[in-house]
Amino acid sequence: MSTVTALENTTQAAHAKRPIGKIVAISNMSVSVLLDSYDISVRDIIYVVSNGERSYFEINNVNGNIANAIPLSYVYGLSKGLDVYVREGGLRIEYSDEVLGKVFDALGDTIDGTIIAEPHTKNIYEKNLSMAEINIKGDILWTGIKVVDFFAPLQKGFKMGMFGGAGVGKTVLVKELINNVYTGQGSNSVFVGIGERSREGRELFDEMAASDLLSKMSIVFGQMGENPMIRSRAAYSGLTVGEYLRDEKSQDVLVFIDNIYRFLQANSEISAELGNMPIESGYSTSLLTEISEVMERINSTESGSITSFQAVFIPADDMTDFAVNAIMSHMDGQVALSRKIAEKGIYPAVDVFNTTSKLVSVEGVGERHFSLVERAIAHFARYEDLEEIVAVLGIDELSEEDTNIFYRARKLRNYFTQPMFVSEKYTGIPGEFVDIADVLNDVENILSGEFDTLDEGEFYYIGSVKREL
Amino acid sequence: MSMDEPSTKLSDSIKEKIAAIKTEENVYGMGRIARIRNYIIEVSGLEDVGFFERVVVGDKAEGYVSRIGRNQVTVELVRVLSPIFVGDEVTATKQPFGAYFSPSSLGHVVDMFAEDKIAGSIFKDREPVGAVVEPIPIMDRTTVSRPLYTGLAVVDLLYPIGRGQRQLILGDKKTGKTQIGLDAIVNQRGTDTVCIYVALGKTKKTVKEIYSDLLQRGAMPYTLILTAFQDDGAPALYRTPAVGLTIANRFMQEGKDVLVVIDDLTLHANIYREISLLADKVPGRDAYPPDVFFTHASLLEQGCQYHNGGSITILPIVETRGGDITDYITTNIISITDGQLVLSAKAFEQGQKPAVNFGLSVSRLGGQVQEDLLRQMGADIRRELLSFLETREVFELANIDEMSEDMRNQIIRGRILLEKMNQYKFSPLAPTEIRTRFEEMTV
Structure with missing residues (x-):
């Protein structure tokens, strides 16, 4: 991090200021400052000048005349006794139409080489919405991804979590959603990259630019090679941009976050470096507060909506992980991806038993859709039992009813694979957007035996059956 | 006589310091060891030392400042040549801690100080290189699209590797993980690729065997074996992968393709855990420090296709136990890399070599880095x-x-x-x- 323009712009007069204290201790991710004045508070931004370069810090806690602060970059080379100055305004990001088509880092600076001539910035720690402001209504939003629309349909204003362990296809699913929903919607969107691969960040930027979508999108990156403060604060910065589009431009905004787990992970690194007592698995003591602070800001209001798609990493494939569950409780819908299914070459590797949304009800999607979901899940559940029986005794030992369930469930499982637009280059099969009406018909036909004569292989990586025949 | 020598030194140290303060002498650039805990020492004095500055204990040891406390400075020793005692004088060097690399060391087995481990001498033309990695900006990267052929059908056909990709190799002990890395290095002959094999905590015998394998197959002229042995101490083991990647970065900046094999990151995680616990850091899951993910991410994020045409391809190796690829460190690294080649002990026993588990292996880049041919x-x-x-x-x-x-x-x-x-x-x-x-x- 060489220059911090967004920070510099906010307080030009800072130079003339008197130092507010001196550095008295330094560790990897924190510095202690001996304060001259008590006029300093949590989340204030301070800086020191060393070798002609400024290093910024955010105040984390104040104890009498000692303040502990977390570096926004690195502490290499800093020494005791350096003078500390304060910057008013705290962490800020652009809050105007200038955000569109640009790439920011977590601290509000553009990193794509563009310059904002007249910045209008806003502090990234916005207060939460009040209950009165939150709008819970919204139209259904179809994604064209069969397994999502069928098992976990969503409406505008929903928070959708894509849960999965390492390498089971979360990012591909998020990218397909960007492709299908964002392209179809026509409104602005925000992509927040938290603690993920820089390579993917770069590819997303290139793909958006190549398909002329960049001008309607804002991107905020705090990727995995960056220090934890940058990764953590990317979440707040990204949301501030989303709020601008919702509140000032009255839009239905899509916010894609890849990956929200990394936000909590970064916070746990910071918390540990400050020597705070950890909770289970080393997470930050204030994990529940931190996740609420971010999630409560993602809501629809009377002026506009924010629909968010958030990838959630599952560490060590442990669905009972505390952070994962904390995130899950904020979601309106969830798509769970499983390694066991990915292993069989079935993508998206959705675990249907853990994939659902608040909309799956007779009131939400209608009686037909609802009862088909119930029937499909019953088939899959029975199939799991039968699979073991078949492995031991062979298929011939099953009753006729079970034999039907066995084969139909396999067809259904194959049917819920889908060629994706974003993985064309990998699979060589062109992507498909499937209409929900076709999905319902096909599922009904498979379950009722209409397709019993078709080979199960014919359902593998297709769109709708109608189009195949 | 020798029994009370340390305490004599200690009281000397106190007396000297008090005397220095009384006469307002400069105690800033030097200090004395107050506490020794394995390779971590607490030093009093060193008032104006910088974070990560290189400090020396006479000609006995050297290390870097890992924490500056209000009263004491913590130093992690990377090299200890002779025994150190409480009260020994510690001097600041005004230089950031760094490693060394010699351009003429290609073809040799060296450590992070550019010492030829077989000849036993330090390269005369060694130059300082950083021992910490800095993030490569997103906008300085370009798409990974050129293939890096390993010569193995199962990899090049099914789980292809591109230049700039990070492809994890994981499996139990004795399933052929290192061999895949070596096969890839040997297959770079004639492609103008610089290869760096980072051997962490391997026995001296094993490293010599690897050297001889590569030498026999003509791979050494373009290969650097960078090693930290188990007896080099934890801080050296911990820092060596970063040094390997800093050297790789140097070649990449010159427009070269580089292949780095890191063997292995499981050991690296364990070493980092050891250092962190000894330094009283708050432990996280499985007692690893909470920033172990970041530690590995910042290393592996050095893998990239750079805008000037150069690239760093990384093949990190992770050792699993009992075939479990869902443990903490393994899933962390899977979630950093661009794909993983999983080796299975069962397939190995059945005679399948390379013993790839097809269901669990994946390349996230896939066809994007393959030629139309394949x-x-x-x-x-x-x-x-x-x-x-x-x-x-x-x-x-x-x-x-x-x-x-x-x-x-x-x-x-x-x-x-x-x-x-x-x-x-x-x-x-x-x-x-x-x-x-x-x-x-x-x-």
Whole structure:
């Protein structure tokens, strides 16, 4: 991090200021400052000048005349006794139409080489919405991804979590959603990259630019090679941009976050470096507060909506992980991806038993859709039992009813694979957007035996059956 | 006499310091050891030392400042040449801690100080290089699209690696992980690629064997073996991968392609845990420090296709236990890399070499880094293979003679495919040879 323009712009007069204290201790991710004045508070931004370069810090806690602060970059080379100055305004990001088509880092600076001539910035720690402001209504939003629309349909204003362990296809699913929903919607969107691969960040930027979508999108990156403060604060910065589009431009905004787990992970690194007592698995003591602070800001209001798609990493494939569950409780819908299914070459590797949304009800999607979901899940559940029986005794030992369930469930499982637009280059099969009406018909036909004569292989990586025949 | 020597030194130290303060002498650039805990020392004095500055304990030891407390400074020792005692004088050098690299060390086995481990001498033309990695900006990267051929059919066809990709190799002990890295290095002959093999905590014998393997196959002229042995101490082991990547970065900045094999990150994680616990850091999951993910991410994020045409491809190795790829460190690294090649002990025992687990292995870049020649063929064969393995599992006990003809054919073809994936070590196949080998299977 060489220059911090967004920070510099906010307080030009800072130079003339008197130092507010001196550095008295330094560790990897924190510095202690001996304060001259008590006029300093949590989340204030301070800086020191060393070798002609400024290093910024955010105040984390104040104890009498000692303040502990977390570096926004690195502490290499800093020494005791350096003078500390304060910057008013705290962490800020652009809050105007200038955000569109640009790439920011977590601290509000553009990193794509563009310059904002007249910045209008806003502090990234916005207060939460009040209950009165939150709008819970919204139209259904179809994604064209069969397994999502069928098992976990969503409406505008929903928070959708894509849960999965390492390498089971979360990012591909998020990218397909960007492709299908964002392209179809026509409104602005925000992509927040938290603690993920820089390579993917770069590819997303290139793909958006190549398909002329960049001008309607804002991107905020705090990727995995960056220090934890940058990764953590990317979440707040990204949301501030989303709020601008919702509140000032009255839009239905899509916010894609890849990956929200990394936000909590970064916070746990910071918390540990400050020597705070950890909770289970080393997470930050204030994990529940931190996740609420971010999630409560993602809501629809009377002026506009924010629909968010958030990838959630599952560490060590442990669905009972505390952070994962904390995130899950904020979601309106969830798509769970499983390694066991990915292993069989079935993508998206959705675990249907853990994939659902608040909309799956007779009131939400209608009686037909609802009862088909119930029937499909019953088939899959029975199939799991039968699979073991078949492995031991062979298929011939099953009753006729079970034999039907066995084969139909396999067809259904194959049917819920889908060629994706974003993985064309990998699979060589062109992507498909499937209409929900076709999905319902096909599922009904498979379950009722209409397709019993078709080979199960014919359902593998297709769109709708109608189009195949 | 020797019994009370340390305490004499200690009281001397106190007296000297008090005397220095009384006469307002400068105690800023020096200090004295107050506490020794393995390779971590607490130093009093050193008032104006910088974070991560290189400090020396006379000519006995050197290390870096890892914490500056209000009263004491913590130093991690990277090199200890002779025993140190409480009260020993510690001097600041005004230089950031760094490692060394010599351009003429290609072809040799060296440590992070550019010491030739076989000749036992330090390279005269060594130059300082950083011992910490800095993030490579997103906008300085470009798309990973050029293939890096390993010469292994199973990799180049099914799980291809691109220049700038990070492809994890993981598996239990003795499943051939290192061999895949070495095969990839040997296959770079004639491609103008610089290879760096980072050997962490390997025995001296093992490193010598690897050196001899690479030398015999003509791979050493373009290869650097960077090693930290188990007895070099934890801080050296911990820092060495970063040094390897800093050297790689230097070549990349010159527009070169670099291949880095890190063998292995499981040991690295364990070493980092040891240092962190000894330094009283708050432990996280499985007692690893909470920033162990970041530590590995910042290393592996050095892998990239750079805008000037150079690239760093990284093949990190992770050792699993009992075939469990879902433990904390393994899933962390899977979620950083661009794909993983999973080796299975069961397949190894059944004679399949390389012992790849097809279901669990993946390349996130896939066809994007393959030449047209192999792309479609690879996608088709991978799909057929996975479908065969699934069928074989479900109908494990079924009699092949009583199966439908379709299914019997699928099983027979699947077996042939598996057979064709077998390849002996150091016998690379060119892409055209791979194509020929599998041509008959695509009809």
